Amino acid sequence: MYKIALLGAGFIASVHMEAWKKVDGAEVSVFFETNPEKARAFQEKYGIAHYDSLSNLLRNENVDIVDICLPTFLHREYVEMAANAGKHVFCEKPIALTIDDAATMQDVCRRNGVKFMVGHVLRFWGEYVKAKELLQEGAIGKILAVEAFRLSVSPTWSVDSWILKPDLSGGAALDLHIHDCDYVNWILGSPKEVFAWGVRSVAGSLDHIFTEVRYEDGAVASIQGGWMMKGDFPFTCGYRILGEQGVLEWTFRAGVNIEERGQINPIILYRNGEGRKTIEVSSEDPYCCELQYFFDCIKEGKPIEKGTPEQATLALKLALAARTASESGVVVRL
Ligand SMILES: NC(=O)c1ccc[n+]([C@@H]2O[C@H](COP(=O)([O-])OP(=O)(O)OC[C@H]3O[C@@H](n4cnc5c(N)ncnc54)[C@H](O)[C@@H]3O)[C@@H](O)[C@H]2O)c1
Structure with a gap:
């Protein structure tokens, strides 16, 4: 044990x-x-x-x-x-x-x-993993553009509200947004140019941001993240991926909190000359999948390939570049 x-x-x-x-x-x-x-x-x-x-x-x-x-x-x-x-x-x-x-x-x-x-749990999250597999199989051809988004109400549960303090958490632009920064990097590779506009909460934290990225091979991404939603706005995340031969789309809306993730929303694949195709994904607990993966890598002496510190650092670079761009109003080249 x-x-x-x-x-x-x-x-x-x-x-x-x-x-x-x-x-x-x-x-x-x-x-x-x-x-x-x-x-x-x-x-x-x-x-x-x-x-x-x-x-x-x-x-x-x-x-x-x-x-x-x-x-x-x-x-x-x-x-x-x-x-x-x-x-x-x-x-x-x-x-x-x-x-x-x-x-x-x-x-x-x-x-x-x-x-x-x-x-970086999206690398183990059914609908994100399935999209990655479909892209690798060429389901929509060469990827041209990716939209990814993640929106929630303010996290209010943290001890001493550390998460709402920009110096301690980096705000939603770092904390929440980094999930999608990592996911888009996983799909598109190395980000090259970054521009962003964001807005601050009353605590001065960059808590809602739109990040625009150009990748090495010319593909572009638009990533939105924020936790300034109000009232009972449901936790919302998803993606829309445009390829030369099709579109993959998935949107998830939970209760107010991500933990209330009972319902199944299928991925939808659109291709010219074909009806829309729905793709259902098994609802395994992604946190369990990532910890199981880590454990198996240790037990079997295998190298870690998903959630590596290099990937985490690249996601951080992208999120930090977005913050710099948003503050300075200039495109940041990585
Ligand atoms: N992967 C995901 O989906 C996901 C979701 C939420 C949070 N996170 C990450 O997990 C980490 C923890 O987030 P959380 O939401 O569990 O936070 P939290 O505030 O709910 O929990 C943090 C815990 O650390 C303890 N702690 C110990 N020393 C502390 C100190 N000096 N100051 C404040 N707290 C201290 C707190 O008492 C608390 O129990 C963060 O890095 C966050 O970004 C990841």
Whole structure:
């Protein structure tokens, strides 16, 4: 049995906790959390050992994997501690707030010979994976243009509202938007030119952004992300991918929160001379799929190819370039 230390007891830590339960041969045996109320509630629910210091945890507990579900501004510090203790590391996205931090994290994991994966979950999300497969099979021919979008109401659950503070989370333009930045990179490769316009929330955070990208082979993308939606606006995400021979489209609308993701919306394929074709995708838990993948890579000694620190860093570069473009009003060349 591989033992896992879960870092954090917040929103995504609970999602990971449930997902790890479905991974055969893995067990979350201990968690780290500094907020006493969060710690108490998590311990009552899951009945596992708790520490409020990671160094004590690493000294006293024999774990193989550290799963970091902490606020983004803490990612670098905790990845370094875990890797220096010789543990394999899974870290939630965004990898970090700066490229320098991301490079340090990658370096420390490499030097310690531990596996390092970043939670770019769209690479495991049924409808995103299926679209990638269809594109690779040539279902719509050469890709010309991609639209991707992700919209939600403000996340209000975070401890001390760290997520709404631009210096701690980077705002929606970094936090939420980075999912689609990574996905579009996965489809189109290396971004070359970036322009963006965004708006700030009252807290000064860049929380709604339109990012326009030109890729190496001339394909273009328009990526929209924001968490300034109001009232009961449902969590909404999706894509529209235009190829020389067809269009792939998928839109998902959940309850107010992404967790309420019960309904199935099919992908739709449009091609000239053919009726619209609906493609249903099995609704496996994407968080479970990504953690299972990470676990299998460790167990079988395979290299990680999805959610690599390089991919996470490229997504961060794109999101940071969008922020720079939005602030300066000029096109950023990568
Ligand atoms: N992959 C996804 O779909 C997804 C979804 C949500 C969040 N995330 C990412 O996961 C990470 C955590 O986000 P979350 O929504 O779970 O946040 P959260 O605020 O719900 O949870 C963070 C936890 O870290 C703890 N913590 C420890 N030290 C802290 C400190 N110094 N300041 C504040 N909190 C501290 C908090 O008490 C809390 O339990 C972020 O990087 C976020 O971007 C990813």
